[in-house]
Amino acid sequence: MLTKRIIPCLDIRDGRTVKGINFENIRDAGDPVELALLYSQQGADELVFLDITATVEKRKTLVELVKRIATNINIPFTVGGGISTVEDVSVLLQHGADKVSINTAAFKNPQLIADLSNRFGSQCVVLAIDTKKEEDGEWYVYLSGGRTKTGTRTIEWAKQAVALGAGEILLTSMNNDGTKAGFAVDITLLLSNQLPVPVIASGGAGCMEHFKEIFQQGNAAAALAASIFHYKEIGIPTLKKYLSNEKIAIRL
Amino acid sequence: MIAIVKYNAGNVLSVQYALQRIGVDSIVTDDFEVIRTADKVIFPGVGHAQSAMQYLKEKGLDKLIISLQQPVLGICLGLQLMCKHSEEGDTTCLGIFDTQVKLFSSPALKVPQIGWNNIYNYKSELFNELSEQAFVYTVHSYYATISEHTTATTDYILPFSAALQKNNFYAVQFHPEKSSVAGETILKNFIQLT
Numbered sequence: 001m002l003t004k005r006i007i008p009c010l011d012i013r014d015g016r017t018v019k020g021i022n023f024e025n026i027r028d029a030g031d032p033v034e035l036a037l038l039y040s041q042q043g044a045d046e047l048v049f050l051d052i053t054a055t056v057e058k059r060k061t062l063v064e065l066v067k068r069i070a071t072n073i074n075i076p077f078t079v080g081g082g083i084s085t086v087e088d089v090s091v092l093l094q095h096g097a098d099k100v101s102i103n104t105a106a107f108k109n110p111q112l113i114a115d116l117s118n119r120f121g122s123q124c125v126v127l128a129i130d131t132k133k134e135e136d137g138e139w140y141v142y143l144s145g146g147r148t149k150t151g152t153r154t155i156e157w158a159k160q161a162v163a164l165g166a167g168e169i170l171l172t173s174m175n176n177d178g179t180k181a182g183f184a185v186d187i188t189l190l191l192s193n194q195l196p197v198p199v200i201a202s203g204g205a206g207c208m209e210h211f212k213e214i215f216q217q218g219n220a221a222a223a224l225a226a227s228i229f230h231y232k233e234i235g236i237p238t239l240k241k242y243l244s245n246e247k248i249a250i251r252l
Numbered sequence: 253m254i255a256i257v258k259y260n261a262g263n264v265l266s267v268q269y270a271l272q273r274i275g276v277d278s279i280v281t282d283d284f285e286v287i288r289t290a291d292k293v294i295f296p297g298v299g300h301a302q303s304a305m306q307y308l309k310e311k312g313l314d315k316l317i318i319s320l321q322q323p324v325l326g327i328c329l330g331l332q333l334m335c336k337h338s339e340e341g342d343t344t345c346l347g348i349f350d351t352q353v354k355l356f357s358s359p360a361l362k363v364p365q366i367g368w369n370n371i372y373n374y375k376s377e378l379f380n381e382l383s384e385q386a387f388v389y390t391v392h393s394y395y396a397t398i399s400e401h402t403t404a405t406t407d408y409i410l411p412f413s414a415a416l417q418k419n420n421f422y423a424v425q426f427h428p429e430k431s432s433v434a435g436e437t438i439l440k441n442f443i444q445l446t
Binding site: 001002003004005040071076095096098122123124167221222 | 266298299363364365366387408427431432436
C-alpha cells in the first residue's frame with residue numbers, strides 16, 4: 001500500500017539551515033547535510049530544501065550544496081526557492097536533485113510549468129503555493145515568500161498548474177505557518193479531492209495529532225514540517241510509530 | 253567495473269552516487285565497448301518511453317542492450333523499455349520480457365504513483381536478505397503487468413510487477429538508488445551476482 005509521507009523541510013540561506021516564524025524572524029538551525037543525513041536515517045520519507053538566499057552569486061553555493069546532499073543521502077529530495085528558468089532546473093537536476101519546487105515564477109509565467117514538465121517530466125515539477133484565507137472565507141495565492149497578495153483563488157491556480165503539468169502541489173497555509181496550531185485542513189482537503197495529483201500539506205504542525213488530522217481529515221498525501229523536527233520537539237521515529245498505531249499507512 | 257548506460261533519460265547520476273555510498277565504482281557511458289565489457293550494466297531512466305526508445309535506436313544502443321551477456325539491471329523507465337510494448341506513446345520496446353506496460357487508470361487514486369510502497373512475493377536473488385514487505389520509493393504512471401517473468405509484486409490500483417527477471421536481465425520499477433537501506437540491499441545483491 002502506498003504510504004503517507006513525512007517530509008522535513010530545510011530552509012536554506014547561504015548554505016545554512018534557518019527557520020522563520022510566520023515567514024519572518026529567521027534563526028540559525030544548523031548544517032543542512034548533517035540534518036538531512038539525520039532525518040533520512042530516522043525514517044524521513046523525503047526532504048525539501050528551500051533556498052531563501054537572495055543574491056545570484058550565492059546560488060552557486062546552493063548547487064554545491066545540492067551535490068553534497070545527493071552524494072550523502074539515500075532518499076529523494078526536492079529543491080526550491082528562486083527558480084525561474086528551465087536552465088535553473090536543469091542545473092539542479094544535473095547535480096542530483098530529484099524534483100524542483102517552483103512558486104512565484106510559475107505564477108507570473110505559467111508556461112514555465114509546461115516547459116519543465118515537457119522537458120523533465122511532471123514527476124519532478126512540484127508547484128508550491130503560499131496561501132492565505134481572507135476575511136471573505138476564500139483562500140488566495142500569495143507570492144514572493146508571502147509578501148505579495150494576488151486576487152487569484154488557490155483552487156483555481158492549482159487546477160491550472162496541474163493542467164499545465166505540475167506533478168505535485170506543496171501547499172503552505174500562511175494562516176497556520178509557525179503557529180503550531182495544526183495544518184489547514186479545509187483547503188488541503190479541497191485541493192486533494194479536486195486534483196488528480198498528490199498534495200503536500202505544510203504549515204502549522206505542532207504535535208503528532210496534527211499529522212493524523214491532516215492525513216485523515218485533509219486527505220493529504222504528505223505532510224511537511226520544519227521547526228518541530230529541527231528543534232527536536234517531535235522525533236520522526238516517534239511520529240511514524242504513532243501514526244502507524246493510528247492505522248495510517250506509514251513506512252516504518 | 254559497473255557501466256551505467258548514458259542516454260537521454262534523467263537521473264543517471266543518482267544511481268552512480270548510490271553505488272558510491274556502498275563502495276562500488278561505476279562509469280556513466282554510452283561507449284559500446286565499455287558497456288559490452290563491463291562486469292555489470294545498469295540501465296536507469298526517468299523520462300518518456302517513446303523518446304527514449306527513439307534515442308536508443310538512433311545510437312544503436314537497443315541492439316547492444318539486448319545482446320548483453322552479463323547481469324543487467326533496468327530501473328524504472330529502464331524496466332519498461334525492457335518490456336515488449338508500452339502504452340506510453342504506443343511504443344514498441346526492447347522485448348526482453350514478454351510483458352505489457354500500461355497506464356494506471358483509476359479516478360479514485362492519484363497518478364503518477366509517488367512515494368513509498370511495499371513489495372512482496374520475492375522470486376529473485378536480488379531480494380536476498382530483504383525484509384518481507386519491504387518499502388521502496390517509486391514514481392511512475394505506467395506499470396508492467398504480472399507475467400511469468402515477475403519476481404516481485406506490488407499493489408497500486410491493482411497488483412503489478414515491481415520486478416522482472418529473465419536470464420541475465422533484471423529490472424525493478426522502483427528506485428533502489430532512492431530507497432534507503434532496502435534499496436542499498438538490492439543494489440548490493442545485484443553487485444554480488446555472478
